[in-house]
Amino acid sequence: MRMQYKVIGIGAAGNKAAISLVEKKVMDVKDILLINSTARDIPKDYNGDKIILTDKGSGCGKERAIAKEYAMACMKAGELDKYIKEGESENVLIVSSVEGGTGSGAAPIIGEYCAKVLGCLVHIIAFTGFEEDVRGMKNTVEFFQELDFECDVQAIRNKAFLKLAGNNKFTAEEMANDEFIRRVKVMIGDGMVDSTQNIDDTDMFKLINTSGYKTIESIKINENLMDRSEFDRACKEMIYNSKSLFSKNPGQLRLGVIMNLSPASEDAIDPDYSVIKETYGKPFECFTHKQWDGGDQYISFISSGMKLPLDEVKSVYDRYMEASAAVNKERDTFFSELGKLEENAEDSMFDMVRSKKQNNTGSKEDFFKKFTSSAE
Numbered sequence: 199m200r201m202q203y204k205v206i207g208i209g210a211a212g213n214k215a216a217i218s219l220v221e222k223k224v225m226d227v228k229d230i231l232l233i234n235s236t237a238r239d240i241p242k243d244y245n246g247d248k249i250i251l252t253d254k255g256s257g258c259g260k261e262r263a264i265a266k267e268y269a270m271a272c273m274k275a276g277e278l279d280k281y282i283k284e285g286e287s288e289n290v291l292i293v294s295s296v297e298g299g300t301g302s303g304a305a306p307i308i309g310e311y312c313a314k315v316l317g318c319l320v321h322i323i324a325f326t327g328f329e330e331d332v333r334g335m336k337n338t339v340e341f342f343q344e345l346d347f348e349c350d351v352q353a354i355r356n357k358a359f360l361k362l363a364g365n366n367k368f369t370a371e372e373m374a375n376d377e378f379i380r381r382v383k384v385m386i387g388d389g390m391v392d393s394t395q396n397i398d399d400t401d402m403f404k405l406i407n408t409s410g411y412k413t414i415e416s417i418k419i420n421e422n423l424m425d426r427s428e429f430d431r432a433c434k435e436m437i438y439n440s441k442s443l444f445s446k447n448p449g450q451l452r453l454g455v456i457m458n459l460s461p462a463s464e465d466a467i468d469p470d471y472s473v474i475k476e477t478y479g480k481p482f483e484c485f486t487h488k489q490w491d492g493g494d495q496y497i498s499f500i501s502s503g504m505k506l507p508l509d510e511v512k513s514v515y516d517r518y519m520e521a522s523a524a525v526n527k528e529r530d531t532f533f534s535e536l537g538k539l540e541e542n543a544e545d546s547m548f549d550m551v552r553s554k555k556q557n558n559t560g561s562k563e564d565f566f567k568k569f570t571s572s573a574e
């Protein structure tokens with residue numbers, strides 16, 4: 199089984215994440231489309247499809263509105279339709295950051311166009327940022343506000359990798375990209391083989407295409423699972439280590455559990471997945487895939503149809519308002535205030551330059567007359 203997607207990476211982060219899918223051989227370059235306002239974020243030797251939204255040669259400077267205008271013009275001109283074809287590209291996966299201008303501004307509108315005009319099933323994976331500036335937080339909130347159309351959304355927190363990355367933001371971003379790759383692998387059914395208990399293409403299609411919020415977690419199992427408590431502990435670890443934004447009231451609609459476990463671990467499996475359901479809610483449908491390919495043992499699960507992480511986005515909004523209020527927005531009164539300060543008039547007597555007019559008033563005759571009269 200292998201689900202097909204057309205991946206659209208938008209903006210610097212989206213481009214990098216999408217390219218890494220090709221570099222790590224998870225996807226073919228022909229399934230990737232890069233969109234950006236500048237070609238600078240794309241390696242010169244990249245030979246896949248790309249749309250550069252403007253020939254100005256620079257990004258949107260974190261301004262979403264500019265990116266939206268560019269994206270709109272591109273779609274109106276039919277540029278996107280050349281790569282995403284109605285009836286052909288069924289699953290479209292859009293990846294982008296939310297704090298910058300290009301990705302955050304263009305991704306929602308491009309997603310909505312793909313869903314509403316091109317009739318695609320739209321999946322969005324967003325990287326939330328480090329909240330370093332007010333604009334980034336404002337952009338984050340606006341990005342989520344604009345996902346109000348038929349799609350499913352995953353949110354990977356860059357910040358969640360900071361500790362693991364020893365506080366190095368670039369390393370954290372790379373780790374977030376690896377997390378993106380891990381999730382995409384589960385979404386395409388990478389490594390899944392036919393077995394006795396299968397998640398087939400239809401099940402996977404339903405799991406992946408349930409609208410709303412989604413998370414995909416995985417854990418590698420190093421030793422055979424001895425009993426149920428070890429299985430539960432593995433599930434808890436996946437949930438605890440989740441790098442998604444957390445939805446307080448998730449209420450998942452569908453749950454898919456994919457296990458590659460040796461026969462020695464089989465008896466430990468909780469067929470009810472109680473730990474996962476306690477956290478994400480009782481699903482309407484639950485799918486199980488159990489296989490053993492003789493390689494690494496692992497458990498993965500897909501939780502879909504959850505409520506979007508309202509509280510987390512609201513708290514970004516609160517932090518945005520607080521940080522915005524702390525920015526000194528008064529107009530600079532430097533010149534108007536300095537202009538009012540007058541000098542002490544008497545001090546002009548110390549000036550070196552004297553006015554010729556003042557001192558050079560007399561004629562030559564008058565000048566000498568003065569001396570002649572005093573000599574006589």
Ligand SMILES: Nc1nc2c(ncn2[C@@H]2O[C@H](COP(=O)(O)OP(=O)(O)OP(=O)(O)O)[C@@H](O)[C@H]2O)c(=O)[nH]1
Pocket residue numbers: 208209210211212214215235257258259260261294295296297298299300301302325326327328356370371372374375
């Ligand atoms: N996960 C991940 N995040 C990244 C990466 N590169 C940048 N970011 C994050 O993306 C955000 C900045 O957005 P960018 O994607 O660089 O911006 P852009 O979409 O190109 O928009 P503009 O440059 O403002 O036009 C910040 O939160 C960064 O931490 C990356 O490779 N991976």
Ligand SMILES: [Mg+2]
Pocket residue numbers: 209210239257258298300
């Ligand atoms: Mg950029």
